[in-house]
Amino acid sequence: MDLSKRIDRAMSSAIARAQGATDPACHAPGRLAAALNYAVTPGGARIRPTICLSVARACGDDSPDLSDRAAIALELIHCASLVHDDLPAFDNADFRRGKPTVHMAYSEPLAVLTGDSLIISAFDLLAGASDTDAPRAMRLLRLLARHTGMPYGICAGQGWESESKVDLGAYHRSKTAALFVAATQMGAQAAGHEPEPWEELGARIGEAFQVADDLRDALYDEAALGKPAGQDAIHQRPSAVEEYGVQGAIKHLQDILSGAIASIPSCPGEGQLAQLVRLYAERMTPVAPVRV
Amino acid sequence: MDLSKRIDRAMSSAIARAQGATDPACHAPGRLAAALNYAVTPGGARIRPTICLSVARACGDDSPDLSDRAAIALELIHCASLVHDDLPAFDNADFRRGKPTVHMAYSEPLAVLTGDSLIISAFDLLAGASDTDAPRAMRLLRLLARHTGMPYGICAGQGWESESKVDLGAYHRSKTAALFVAATQMGAQAAGHEPEPWEELGARIGEAFQVADDLRDALYDEAALGKPAGQDAIHQRPSAVEEYGVQGAIKHLQDILSGAIASIPSCPGEGQLAQLVRLYAERMTPVAPVRV
Structure with missing residues (x-):
């Protein structure tokens, strides 16, 4: 099965469970249940679970149910x-993925609860692994x-965005890189490989995404992004474009991605994985400045 | 060690870990780290972890580290x-436990993040159980x-509070009873006992707390409560006082607690546990109407 079908199927099943749709005796609040599905669709690129499953495949994917759980847990988070x-207290964004954000469509209380419920579902999904997979599942939960x-x-x-003095290294590691490191490490762990050697690949992909995101935020307009543009400048957030300029940031992005490919640990699916990172590299590099 | 010391020690250690204080190489955002501790102190009665550990003791408490993790995970949640x-979008409360609420003391973004981080810490704590305890820990995570x-x-x-038509049974089961059922079931499970027979005790204690809370909200003033009073009437929330009147609600509370004692499953510490519920019953019953 191709990865995107695998991800869609596992995501639908996780959301149905959280909505109470898998238990005929369950009566759950309908609007919150609907908001859970709204928050995870349309799927977009599903980049984190795709990376997670790609690494799991590269490592042999000997426990596909567990790999699916790891990938979907990440996407739920x-x-x-x-x-x-x-939320209004953070970015106060009205649109996301080309449709109203959850608090605009459902209300602010339901948006807070949707986030909370999705976080809990992520841990529930891993905790629901089979007894055979329990030792690996515990490590995945910790990751x-x-x-x-x-x-x-x-x-x-x-x-870090609420601190007057920011540790930029810690900020970038945790703000964007963290879930990409989780993606590579959890993919490896789900397939029974040690997660540590996979940290660098995740960190570099995460850094690349941050730079690409900074570039898109600076170069594209709201229609192209499906969300408000120019937010980094408005909120005075640190940005690669502010640091290196547009051309410098594009060069920086390419360097990071070369480093990512070089860092792939030796494993059966190493070549295929390098191919995937190259594909992302092409997709991530902005083609033409639409706004400035 | 008495239960409250056990709870304080385990809570401090969980918070120190979430703050990054146990890793000299870690650099975490200081205000969010401080807010985590602020949100869990002063401890108050720590009722849910006390019930959890009391049930674990009644069941033999053969894995005290795991019981502590279960109890603190519940309190973190x-x-x-x-x-x-x-938060402003929900109760918009300025005070809690006699001090400013987290969003008043630290800001609304940090309050959202504090809640999210505490939820994640709860699952992390159970996921950090020893390999020997892993099969029980997985069941605790699911509970x-x-x-x-x-x-x-x-x-x-x-x-349910965002629905125009409320299923009152489902509302009460999930809103208040859920964490008390979790407390009794997780206490039993941590000590290796089946959780199912412990559901009724938790549900009845939870129901009693809801009725006691409705009574306090209706009868006490802000100074006595340490938080705004009369919120059920203001937010038109369903309440036992509205349903039965004050005297009727007090009678209802006592009936529920007798039922709770009668429901305690047969176990080594059955008598001691009944004693504890009687103690809670006394504490819960309002002594005198301060406001009306």
Whole structure:
């Protein structure tokens, strides 16, 4: 089965479970249940779970159910973080993926609860692994928590935005890189490989995405992005474009991606994985400045 | 060691870990780190972890480290739910436990992140159990997720407050009872006992707390509560006082607690546990109407 079908199927099943649709006796609040699905669709590129499953495949993918759980857990956390980041207290964004954000479509209380529920679903999904997979599932749960919460994960990354003095290294590691490191490490771990050697690949892909995101935020308009543009400048957030200029940032992006390919640990699917990173590299590099 | 010392020690250690204080190489955002501790102190009665550990003891408590993890995981979730419930979009509460709420003391973004981080810490704590405890820890993780998220947990309970037509049974089961059922079931599970027979005790204690809370909200003033009073009437929330009147609600509370004692499953510490519920019963029953 191709990766995107695998991801869609596993995501639908995770959301149906969270909505109570798999238990005929369950009566769950309908609007919150609907908001859960709204928050994870349309899927977009599903980049984190794709990376996770690609690494799992490269490592043999001997426990595909567990790999699916790891990949979807990551995407649930990513979607939760978008819902909370869009809230009026943070980015106050009205649109995301070309449609109203969750708090605009459903209300602010339901957006807070949607984020909370998606976070919990992510851990529930891994905790629901079979007994045979339990030892690996426990390690996956620890990796997910580490890269998601405090003090190393995306919560810490967001937390840095409330500090008057920012540790830029820690900020970037936790804000964007964390979930990509989680993606490579959890993919390897789900297939029974040690996660540590996969940290660098995840960190470099994460850094590349941050630079690409900075470039898109600076160069594209709202219609092209499906969300408000120019947010880094408005919120005075550190950005690669501010640091290196547009051409410098594009060069920096390409260097990072070459480093990413060079860092892939030796494994059965090494070549295929390098191919995938090259594909992302092409997609990530902005083609033409639409706005400036 | 007495239970409250055990709870304090385990809570401090969980918070220190989430703050990054246990890793000299870690650099975490200071205000979010401080807010995590602020959100879980002062401890108050620590009712849910006390019930969890009391049940674990009654069942033999053969793995005390795991019981501690279960108890603190529950309290972390409870504290997270208070931080999010106090947000302007929900109760818009300025005070809690006699001090400013987290969003008043630290800002709304940090309050959202504090709740998120505490939820993740709860799962991280259980995922950090020893390999020997792994099979039980996986079951504890599932119980925690079930009673916390969608479709059965406290997120579902809060979600019902955004519905125009409320299923009152499902609302009460998930809004308040869920974490008490989690407390009794996780206490039993941590000590290697089947969790199912412990559901009724948790549900009845949870129901009693809801009725006691409705009574306090209706009868006490802000100074006595340490938070705004009369919120049920203001937010038109369903309440036992509205349903039965004050005296009727007190009688109802006592009936529920007798039922709770009668429901305690046969176990080595049965008598001691009944004693504890009687103690809670006394504490819960309002002594005198301060406001009306």
